[in-house]
Amino acid sequence: MARQDAIPGTRRMSGTVGLALLSVLAGVLLGVGGYTFFYAEGLSYLSSDPAACVNCHIMRTQFESWQKGSHHAVAKCIDCHLPHDFVGKYVAKAENGYHHSRGFTFQDFHEPIMIKPKNAAILQANCLACHGDLVHELVGGVNGEPGEVQCVHCHSAVGHGETTGLGGPERADEIEGNAS
């Protein structure tokens, strides 16, 4: 019967249309998503280039002050701020990346930005990764005891220069051409 024949035909039709529709939608999502990833320079976050850290502008002050810190020639952002082992590094990247993009998108974070305890522990471990041999008499363990003094408590200027606000105590005899 014509009517009974029509049903399987429609079914096939609706299945094909549905599949096509889904493919288009998935394609749109993939395209927009892919372009967003590209536009947001998503791949750069897999690199170790400090420029990637200023993609989203919040870190500009930190980036610029790092260039003035004594460690800028020997350590990039990730050398101090991410674990050095492969898995730990990518876990920390993912976790911080999530917090940073959520914060920057919704604009709801405390300013100025301050390091959290978990990241401070990573930082301390990285100080010791290079300087551990020199200070093993002073520091208990890699992550230390809770409340144990952190290297940067005293050596706060090594990473990001002197914290003299935005000006700096430039003295007359430091200004070029005024040597006397």
Next chain:
Amino acid sequence: MSKFQKGMSLAAIIGLVLVVGVATAAVTALLMNISERKTEAKTPFVRLVEVDEDTTDPAKWGVNWPRQFDSYQRTAITTRTRFGGHGGSEAMPDEKIERDPWLKRMFLGYAFSIDYRDRRGHAYMLTDQEQTQRLTKPQSGSCLHCHASIMPLYRELGGGDAMKGFAESYKFSYQDLNKKLHESGHGHPVSCVDCHDPQTMKLRVTRPGFINGIQALAASDAPLPHLPSVEQWRAGSRAQPYDPNVDGTRTEMRSYVCGQCHVEYYCSTKMPLTFPWGKGLRASDTEKFWNETKFPDGEQFFDYKHAESGARILKAQHPEFELWSQGVHARSGVACADCHMPYMRDGATKVSDHWVRSPLLNVNRACQTCHHFSEEEIAARVDQIQQRNYDLMQRGGTAIVALLDAIQAAKQAGATDEQLADALEFQRKAQWRLDFIAAENSMGFHAPQEAAMVLGEALDYARQGELAALRFAAPQVAQAAAQAR
């Protein structure tokens, strides 16, 4: 396939369409957000209207620089801290002279004993000045130097030369110059053009009082470790006078623009507005400058004669720039704007907050950029400094009242002006110092040790004056005691 199954697969398709649709919308929103931030980072401003030296209306500048204008407008908002800002109604802040009666006693014979209220924000500087009861006494046109966007009017008065116009302005009564200001269309409180070059947006100073004052300061030999460009100028040939707009560093300019007004000055009818910086910036330096200043008629400088004692008093006006200069923040290269107009982020753009206010209302941006402690800890440290300054200052108020009482008693006992000369000189010294810290708007925070030293001197001079007066009041005191027996 049953009807049920068909319904299910249709629902699944619709569900999937919805999920993918929402996901796509979210990703697109994120894309737009990223795009906005990127644009913000690239385009600090768009010059839509032209502004020039005569554009005193901040709203016009606000078209080009909406973010700065937006925060500038917030200076109309009432703010309070423990020691600053105002109680009282929205319409009128509280009278300081009612809260601290020793202030009123100190100012007897001067218009500040009539009306002296808590401060309001920049937005009110002109209206508050137009409404004060101090205007019931004759006031000079000089006062508009710092309460209005007055540079075009100075140029008009001086035939194009602002410095010349400024030199004439003290001869006008306040009311006359104020009328001219409004007629010329420049009746605005401090405005963008007062601190910014309209072409380049660069910070610059415009106020003649400041330019004269800083030139005299540079030419002096007062140590100024916090102003390196002055020391650099001093080491040079000195062929040209020190010019803050040419010689000043960017950091210094971020304090100089505030120093155009937040200073001690003379502002009355006998001579042009004067910043007393020719011997340095400390309270004792400024006192020395005033003591050596003579009015055009040859008389020694004073602001008013005290109505009770007859002493020739120096009145201090809010010397914020001077006290800041003695503190550790100035010495470390921290400018006024670093704490009072800290940088803030708006999206991906960095703007200087033009809602000029107490850093205590903005501890995270103002302090935590350098001081890595919790906001509560920082606020508690400031509170401790200010409380101690307040306590010492109140002690000074008590001492001044005791001095004035002693002088009155001596007068009643028949002491002559000659006999009281020492006591009156001590009153002048003590009041100058007490007022220097009381009128200053940081409750000692700008330089805690300097503030304590100035207050300590005030206390000492007040008590020395009291002793000097009591020598002549003593016979009467003894008599009164004898009669009481």
